[in-house]
Amino acid sequence: MRVLYIGNFQPPHSTENEIRIALEANGVDVVQAQENLFDWSNTGVRNCNFVLWTHSHHFTAPENYTKIRRFEAAQRKAKRPMIGYHLDRWMGLGREVQLTYDPYFEQSLLCTADGGHDEAWAEFGINHLWFPPAVSHVDAERIVQPKRALARKTVGFCGSWHGYHVEWAWREKLVLWLRRTYQSRLALYPLYGRSLRGKDLNVLYASVPVIVGDSCLAPTRTGEPITRYWSDRIPETIGRGGFLLHPYVEGIDEHFMPGEHFITYEPYDVDGLADLIAEWNDQPTEREHIAKAGREHVLDHHTYKHRMERLLTLVRGGAADWS
16 A cells, blocks of 8 residues: 655654654555645646645645645545544634634545544534544654663653643643742753653653643633543653653543553642652552553554554545545
């Protein structure tokens, strides 16, 4: 099987490169197309079985929308599935308006981590399928040694926080509280513009005893609690062997078991979170047991190799007939 994959392959640790590696591990020949350089007038793509597109919205200028729609129409005429794959959330956020005008959402199928909104996706006329985030099997399989300096920390947080989604102000408050409370005992990244990727991220999670996680859990547009959405921080942390504290979200126990693969905490309850951080710093044996169980579970079920295996099954099962 051969796929044309449109996306941003320039950062070595981008989602696109992780998906590319996962597709190749499933025996697929991947033709890379850098999104901001792709010629949308190339409507043929006759030697590919399907088209996959992970969209960086700042790469697509509105003046290209007509060409993109012609490209999509050509794929439909050829009965060649065109599939979007993305880790972002849209429903309930300011970016939801993109669903009304961006041709990215007019493909045969859109796979995102934004689950729990089947009726809303249908209202926008989008053929959507929930694909929870995962981790690269290469990163999950990598074995590293803890770093002594990091092992002296009490807690860690890794992920964007300053200027985060206005709909989820808790993220910035959380990190500011962690900084005030733990000071030099906090391992915080990005730090001075430096993010951790690849092996360095494995080392962080193998070293720091407790990692605090968070996802954009802002309520839906109707004010209801978010369901079936969490960031890739869960599989990325657990899959690399980290011990994770993360808020509970409805639907997560379809994929991960709280108390067995990670521990939950209540957002906004910093006193309860502080107690959990102290408690699990004092229980290294049980903490390591949960971290090990979580990593093994991810290796068995939640790598991008698994996600692409599922996607390829859909394509082989008749995706060309999708509307």
